[in-house]
Amino acid sequence: MSERKTRLPRRHLLIGGAAAGTGALGAALIGNGLANSPNHLASAPGTASDTTFNGDARQPFYAKRQSGIETPAQAHASFVALNLNPGLRADGVRRLLKLISDDAAKLSQGTAALADMEAELAEKPANLTITFGFGPGFFQAIGKPVPASAQPLPAFNIDRLRAEYSGGDLLLQLCCDDPITLAHAQRMLLKDARSFSTVRWAQSGFRRAVGTEAAGTTMRNLFGQLDGTGNSPSGSAERERIIWGDQHTAAWHPDGTSLVLRRISMDLDKWDELDRGGREESVGRTLATGAPLTGNQEFDEPDFEAKTSLGFPVIADFSHLRRSRPDDSRQRIFRRAYNYEQLATGTGTTTSGLLFASYQASVAEQFTPIQKRLDELDLLNQWTTPIGSAVFAIPPGCAAGGFIGDFLFS
Amino acid sequence: MSERKTRLPRRHLLIGGAAAGTGALGAALIGNGLANSPNHLASAPGTASDTTFNGDARQPFYAKRQSGIETPAQAHASFVALNLNPGLRADGVRRLLKLISDDAAKLSQGTAALADMEAELAEKPANLTITFGFGPGFFQAIGKPVPASAQPLPAFNIDRLRAEYSGGDLLLQLCCDDPITLAHAQRMLLKDARSFSTVRWAQSGFRRAVGTEAAGTTMRNLFGQLDGTGNSPSGSAERERIIWGDQHTAAWHPDGTSLVLRRISMDLDKWDELDRGGREESVGRTLATGAPLTGNQEFDEPDFEAKTSLGFPVIADFSHLRRSRPDDSRQRIFRRAYNYEQLATGTGTTTSGLLFASYQASVAEQFTPIQKRLDELDLLNQWTTPIGSAVFAIPPGCAAGGFIGDFLFS
Numbered sequence: 001m002s003e004r005k006t007r008l009p010r011r012h013l014l015i016g017g018a019a020a021g022t023g024a025l026g027a028a029l030i031g032n033g034l035a036n037s038p039n040h041l042a043s044a045p046g047t048a049s050d051t052t053f054n055g056d057a058r059q060p061f062y063a064k065r066q067s068g069i070e071t072p073a074q075a076h077a078s079f080v081a082l083n084l085n086p087g088l089r090a091d092g093v094r095r096l097l098k099l100i101s102d103d104a105a106k107l108s109q110g111t112a113a114l115a116d117m118e119a120e121l122a123e124k125p126a127n128l129t130i131t132f133g134f135g136p137g138f139f140q141a142i143g144k145p146v147p148a149s150a151q152p153l154p155a156f157n158i159d160r161l162r163a164e165y166s167g168g169d170l171l172l173q174l175c176c177d178d179p180i181t182l183a184h185a186q187r188m189l190l191k192d193a194r195s196f197s198t199v200r201w202a203q204s205g206f207r208r209a210v211g212t213e214a215a216g217t218t219m220r221n222l223f224g225q226l227d228g229t230g231n232s233p234s235g236s237a238e239r240e241r242i243i244w245g246d247q248h249t250a251a252w253h254p255d256g257t258s259l260v261l262r263r264i265s266m267d268l269d270k271w272d273e274l275d276r277g278g279r280e281e282s283v284g285r286t287l288a289t290g291a292p293l294t295g296n297q298e299f300d301e302p303d304f305e306a307k308t309s310l311g312f313p314v315i316a317d318f319s320h321l322r323r324s325r326p327d328d329s330r331q332r333i334f335r336r337a338y339n340y341e342q343l344a345t346g347t348g349t350t351t352s353g354l355l356f357a358s359y360q361a362s363v364a365e366q367f368t369p370i371q372k373r374l375d376e377l378d379l380l381n382q383w384t385t386p387i388g389s390a391v392f393a394i395p396p397g398c399a400a401g402g403f404i405g406d407f408l409f410s
Numbered sequence: 411m412s413e414r415k416t417r418l419p420r421r422h423l424l425i426g427g428a429a430a431g432t433g434a435l436g437a438a439l440i441g442n443g444l445a446n447s448p449n450h451l452a453s454a455p456g457t458a459s460d461t462t463f464n465g466d467a468r469q470p471f472y473a474k475r476q477s478g479i480e481t482p483a484q485a486h487a488s489f490v491a492l493n494l495n496p497g498l499r500a501d502g503v504r505r506l507l508k509l510i511s512d513d514a515a516k517l518s519q520g521t522a523a524l525a526d527m528e529a530e531l532a533e534k535p536a537n538l539t540i541t542f543g544f545g546p547g548f549f550q551a552i553g554k555p556v557p558a559s560a561q562p563l564p565a566f567n568i569d570r571l572r573a574e575y576s577g578g579d580l581l582l583q584l585c586c587d588d589p590i591t592l593a594h595a596q597r598m599l600l601k602d603a604r605s606f607s608t609v610r611w612a613q614s615g616f617r618r619a620v621g622t623e624a625a626g627t628t629m630r631n632l633f634g635q636l637d638g639t640g641n642s643p644s645g646s647a648e649r650e651r652i653i654w655g656d657q658h659t660a661a662w663h664p665d666g667t668s669l670v671l672r673r674i675s676m677d678l679d680k681w682d683e684l685d686r687g688g689r690e691e692s693v694g695r696t697l698a699t700g701a702p703l704t705g706n707q708e709f710d711e712p713d714f715e716a717k718t719s720l721g722f723p724v725i726a727d728f729s730h731l732r733r734s735r736p737d738d739s740r741q742r743i744f745r746r747a748y749n750y751e752q753l754a755t756g757t758g759t760t761t762s763g764l765l766f767a768s769y770q771a772s773v774a775e776q777f778t779p780i781q782k783r784l785d786e787l788d789l790l791n792q793w794t795t796p797i798g799s800a801v802f803a804i805p806p807g808c809a810a811g812g813f814i815g816d817f818l819f820s
Binding site: 053054055075076078080117118119120121124126164177178179180181183184186187190191198199200201202204206207208209210211212213214219220222223224268271272276287288339341343344345346350352 | 463464465485486488490527528529530531534536574587588589590591593594596597600601608609610611612614616617618619620621622623624629630632633634678681682686697698749751753754755756760762
């Protein structure tokens with residue numbers, strides 16, 4: 001049928017207006033130059049009537065690429081992997097995607113979802129983004145070949161993977177600056193997904209709250225390290241290439257990408273036994289500023305040739321920085337990590353760590369080579385253990401009236 | 411010995427300076443009239459150098475009353491109940507209290523705790539408060555009679571209490587606007603408490619993030635209801651009497667109070683089956699504004715005499731508002747609730763609800779009579795179930811150099 005042909009022009013038309021299509025407030029935010037820094041607030045005490053609250057900030061849903069990837073990382077995230085019901089086929093998957101895309105479109109703009117009985121909880125989107133990802137079982141259900149972007153990683157020696165944090169057919173990634181809005185949006189989506197699927201796992205994480213420090217400050221993880229310094233700058237050609245690909249490294253879809261979500265357990269007690277010098281050597285950066293040991297400021301380029309007076313490299317060969325930074329500049333990833341902590345009671349063990357979310361055009365050409373090097377040698381492996389792993393193909397966005405993944409059903 | 415005598419004047423001296431003793435920033439906040447609304451931000455885009463971030467906002471620790479009670483509720487809370495080790499006696503309890511009081515004093519002011527190996531994670535206190543409470547086992551360990559303020563509640567018919575959310579010897583209540591700061595502070599305290607105790611339970615909850623909406627806006631719970639409207643205004647004589655007591659209703663200590671923490675499970679699926687009219691009738695308030703059904707605005711006083719044209723009360727006798735609002739004005743409590751949600755995986759059940767934290771001078775004269783009425787009849791009981799319950803005597807604050815509970819060891 002002609003649906004695919006007619007959709008393309010319509011999508012282009014709609015995407016042209018998508019940024020301005022978020023209503024008067026969206027336009028105002030963009031006019032104020034806030035569109036690129038939605039984490040920034042413009043509130044002042046006692047002047048509620050003429051200020052904008054972060055609760056009203058919204059991210060586009062209908063666009064050529066899904067939000068929640070290059071969107072400046074919101075304070076809270078929930079990654080939920082669904083198992084599609086056995087026997088669910090393309091028709092059912094299509095219905096599910098239409099339902100939850102519609103929910104996500106509405107909720108991200110501060111509008112109640114269709115069957116939303118707590119409509120007031122949708123009123124403050126607070127930069128809510130809902131991003132969908134497709135795992136191997138998704139493609140099997142709709143009778144399509146599983147793309148490379150959705151294939152599980154090869155086995156690594158350091159992995160101690162647990163089923164309860166690994167795999168999944170359909171990913172819902174919810175990110176939001178407000179935890180109440182996030183909880184409500186998640187419930188709405190899961191309510192609509194309930195007839196089609198079960199929850200395989202759910203992992204939530206946190207970063208700095210909005211307003212704690214200046215927008216754009218690199219997050220610290222629970223080891224106290226600045227985490228994500230190596231990301232290429234927003235808007236750069238390099239970031240574009242890393243996430244969305246180019247002629248050399250094609251993603252699954254020109255406006256799609258892939259997500260590798262690794263749950264990395266961090267042994268804080270063992271880490272505490274290491275002094276600051278040992279910590280800085282293991283990472284290759286200072287704890288205070290995040291600068292490479294050869295530099296002074298966080299974003300200084302590391303100098304891997306620099307030697308100490310005794311002739312040893314200043315940044316050790318076994319350091320995390322050296323091992324994770326390839327000489328091949330195409331082996332780069334885009335990180336958007338969240339901290340997690342689950343406090344144990346009684347004789348249980350508290351687990352802390354990082355939800356390491358990595359986006360890249362090609363898992364095999366970008367993520368896997370880095371991880372292989374870290375698997376062979378990385379001093380940080382003494383304190384960190386990957387305990388969950390999942391890979392999802394991230395489809396493009398969709399036009400208004402469409403749904404995420406619609407191009408697969410034409 | 412004379413320790414007690416010499417401590418009092420010193421405490422008075424120090425408390426006089428406590429509000430200004432939070433450093434230049436604290437003074438600046440107070441000067442700006444922000445001291446009473448620490449949830450308020452004064453940040454503006456692109457002017458990081460001359461703005462104050464919420465991460466730098468701090469609440470006093472050394473003061474005659476503990477922070478974290480009348481402090482405007484921060485976005486995140488963690489309530490952790492410890493079981494003191496069997497055999498721990500007054501000496502050990504005293505050492506524990508000194509250690510964790512010192513940690514709390516430092517962390518709340520943005521200073522690393524003594525053995526803090528991730529010092530950078532302490533730098534943004536973001537209104538962190540750490541409040542201590544004493545359960546029955548605490549008093550038994552130090553060989554003192556258990557005060558009424560720490561006695562468990564009588565049994566209620568509606569209760570379905572679980573041991574994993576109930577009781578406890580020593581409560582650590584951590585509240586903070588930033589989840590990373592909160593996680594770090596909690597870890598520091600538990601590290602120091604580890605030789606003296608085990609974690610009995612830990613419960614975390616959330617409210618609106620700072621900046622989502624105007625400071626002072628009443629929170630919505632996961633039913634979508636405005637939650638906490640009934641609290642007396644900050645600074646009022648009524649609030650003073652409710653929390654800290656007067657000559658008629660004396661608290662355990664003139665600057666102490668008590669905390670009843672109830673974990674109230676909310677059946678969102680069943681609630682969803684009820685239409686908005688039914689929901690509003692069950693509560694006695696409108697969902698949109700929180701106004702009583704006899705009023706127009708959230709803080710309008712309910713008119714329990716008002717009748718419909720058919721002669722029925724506008725606010726039904728079985729409504730939560732009617733049942734929880736006693737005719738005896740002394741039966742009032744101060745609420746500081748947090749939402750919780752634990753997403754289930756597989757065939758498990760997601761649990762959502764409210765950490766209902768209630769502070770009052772006298773549990774027996776304020777909390778219990780209200781709860782008894784709700785136990786007998788409250789339409790909301792159809793959708794809510796108390797599954798955890800704990801009562802703690804909240805001691806006064808302490809002077810610099812002292813520790814929480816020090817007056818018990820003189």
